[in-house]
Amino acid sequence: MEDKFDCIIVGGGIAGLSTAMTLARGGAKFLLIERGEFCGSKNVSGGVLWGSDLARLVPNYWEEEEGGWERFVSHRRLTFMDEQSAFSLDFKSGHFAEPPYSGVTVLRARFDNWLAGKVEEAIAESAHPDESFLAQNILVEEVLMEDGRVVGIRAGEEKFFADSVILAEGINNLLTRQVGLQSDYVPADYVAVGVKEVIQFDRSVLEDRFQLSGLGGLSNEFVGFASGGVEGGGFLYTNRESVSIGLVLGMKDLREKKHTPYDLLNAFKAHPAVADTLRGGEVLEYSAHVVSTGDIRGMPRELYGDGVLLAGEAANLLLNAGKAIQGMDYAMRSGLLAAETVLAAKQKGDFSAATLKRYRDALEESFVLQDMRNFQGAVHLLHSPQMFGAVPNLVCDFGRQFFTVDSEPSKKSSQMFRESVKRHSSYWDLIKLGFKASRSL
Amino acid sequence: MKKLTLSERLGLVNYRNQGRSEAKPHILVETDICNSVCPHKCTTYVCPANCYTLDELGQVHFQFEDCIECGTCLYACDQGAVTWNYPNPESGRGVTWNLG
Numbered sequence: 001m002e003d004k005f006d007c008i009i010v011g012g013g014i015a016g017l018s019t020a021m022t023l024a025r026g027g028a029k030f031l032l033i034e035r036g037e038f039c040g041s042k043n044v045s046g047g048v049l050w051g052s053d054l055a056r057l058v059p060n061y062w063e064e065e066e067g068g069w070e071r072f073v074s075h076r077r078l079t080f081m082d083e084q085s086a087f088s089l090d091f092k093s094g095h096f097a098e099p100p101y102s103g104v105t106v107l108r109a110r111f112d113n114w115l116a117g118k119v120e121e122a123i124a125e126s127a128h129p130d131e132s133f134l135a136q137n138i139l140v141e142e143v144l145m146e147d148g149r150v151v152g153i154r155a156g157e158e159k160f161f162a163d164s165v166i167l168a169e170g171i172n173n174l175l176t177r178q179v180g181l182q183s184d185y186v187p188a189d190y191v192a193v194g195v196k197e198v199i200q201f202d203r204s205v206l207e208d209r210f211q212l213s214g215l216g217g218l219s220n221e222f223v224g225f226a227s228g229g230v231e232g233g234g235f236l237y238t239n240r241e242s243v244s245i246g247l248v249l250g251m252k253d254l255r256e257k258k259h260t261p262y263d264l265l266n267a268f269k270a271h272p273a274v275a276d277t278l279r280g281g282e283v284l285e286y287s288a289h290v291v292s293t294g295d296i297r298g299m300p301r302e303l304y305g306d307g308v309l310l311a312g313e314a315a316n317l318l319l320n321a322g323k324a325i326q327g328m329d330y331a332m333r334s335g336l337l338a339a340e341t342v343l344a345a346k347q348k349g350d351f352s353a354a355t356l357k358r359y360r361d362a363l364e365e366s367f368v369l370q371d372m373r374n375f376q377g378a379v380h381l382l383h384s385p386q387m388f389g390a391v392p393n394l395v396c397d398f399g400r401q402f403f404t405v406d407s408e409p410s411k412k413s414s415q416m417f418r419e420s421v422k423r424h425s426s427y428w429d430l431i432k433l434g435f436k437a438s439r440s441l
Numbered sequence: 442m443k444k445l446t447l448s449e450r451l452g453l454v455n456y457r458n459q460g461r462s463e464a465k466p467h468i469l470v471e472t473d474i475c476n477s478v479c480p481h482k483c484t485t486y487v488c489p490a491n492c493y494t495l496d497e498l499g500q501v502h503f504q505f506e507d508c509i510e511c512g513t514c515l516y517a518c519d520q521g522a523v524t525w526n527y528p529n530p531e532s533g534r535g536v537t538w539n540l541g
Contacts, residue, residue, distance in 0.1 A: 036530075037537050040541055041536075043538065043541050044511075044541050045541070107540040108541035110541075139527055139528075139529055171512065174525075174527065185521075187519065193511060251517055255483040258481075258486055259486065262447050269444070270444065279442060283445055283453065284539070285454070285538065286450035286454065287509065287541060290511055
């Protein structure tokens with residue numbers, strides 16, 4: 001078979017593009033197929049791309065004036081909310097303002113498209129500039145199998161063959177299910193739905209309002225009232241000339257509590273502390289997408305098979321352990337490792353499951369599966385009702401008492417705290433929660 | 442700032458093949474299941490694009506034209522009523538995000 005590729009990558013998101021970049025540099029012949037009009041046109045994220053792997057793919061990306069990213073995160077904030085109040089942990093540091101940055105905000109239709117351009121450049125400079133392709137606007141409908149091993153893909157009437165196929169198709173992983181690596185039905189317990197608006201401001205208004213200097217930006221997560229009693233939370237990230245604001249809502253809890261995502265988003269935006277930051281903005285886009293909760297029980301039964309590897313959210317690689325919502329960095333690292341595995345398999349001339357297992361091992365050794373395994377307790381803790389109910393209510397109640405000066409004799413703060421605890425929880429519950437938190441975080 | 446209605450929000454979405462009179466549906470819903478055995482009819486309130494609606498008799502109806510391919514119904518429906526596919530780039534509907 002003359003026109004057989006070393007690898008076919010399904011999906012031109014961050015996982016697929018990271019794979020492609022690494023394969024191009026490693027001298028492999030590959031075909032990347034993206035179903036959208038352009039890479040990124042089907043993708044939605046919050047979103048912050050955490051970590052430093054972007055600099056591995058695009059060295060010194062921060063030197064490019066019109067790069068595909070929005071702002072580097074130099075200001076972090078975690079906000080506890082009740083109906084009227086917001087109590088924040090706020091951290092801003094000059095240490096975060098120097099490259100290599102440890103997080104950049106992105107808008108996927110721009111970012112992925114930009115990254116795809118970098119991949120095109122890498123292909124042009126590679127050992128096989130005319131034998132590797134990035135094909136857009138094509139839907140892969142079927143993974144082709146022979147004797148239990150993956151040998152290629154079908155798109156419409158056309159079939160393409162390769163020694164390996166990397167499925168980087170995202171959370172709604174229909175092909176992963178087709179090849180039997182994940183069950184046909186994934187229950188609502190393991191996913192959430194994100195809804196988001198991108199709201200535009202005059203750049204100077206945005207920079208003044210959020211105290212941004214240069215391309216520095218804010219990443220703000222919210223727990224409590226933000227999600228309207230539904231498991232989950234809110235986020236607000238600054239882009240160059242807009243903010244991304246949205247909610248991530250546990251699917252099962254949303255179903256049980258009979259709430260509607262865009263109504264909850266309206267209520268979040270109308271909260272006094274949020275409304276003040278959005279004044280005068282213009283909504284540019286409304287979007288939504290399912291997202292993994294990072295529960296390891298929702299993962300495919302294996303991340304590789306004969307001739308096939310899973311990367312990014314197709315493999316449910318995602319984690320929110322309370323510090324950050326990490327998904328795109330996991331996609332990037334898993335794409336890199338999948339490509340390295342394919343390059344090693346190519347050298348060996350063996351694409352069997354036994355060789356591709358190396359991918360799984362590499363992921364287990366990396367921060368991706370290390371963190372997912374170490375922080376499962378945190379995932380469960382953050383999904384417990386107290387964390388989006390009693391705790392933020394208690395924190396805000398205490399804040400209100402503590403910061404109230406009302407020409408009456410003041411109570412000691414320990415008494416204020418006792419009263420807040422009594423109103424929203426109990427010491428016993430807090431001790432249990434604190435114990436769980438100290439173990440899991 | 443002013444609250445947007447869902448139709449104002451969806452008005453900002455860039456759908457594919459909008460000019461085509463007949464686009465091919467990418468999601469098939471057996472509403473007979475929704476209207477006979479389903480205890481919650483949850484798609485009518487969890488769908489971020491309100492593609493599932495209830496009529497005055499409490500019957501579920503589905504239209505795919507406003508679908509933004511988020512995948513919510515693929516998980517929220519636990520009754521097996523939803524057959525979910527990606528839209529065909531040529532003949533289907535679906536989104537092209539401007540920002541994402």
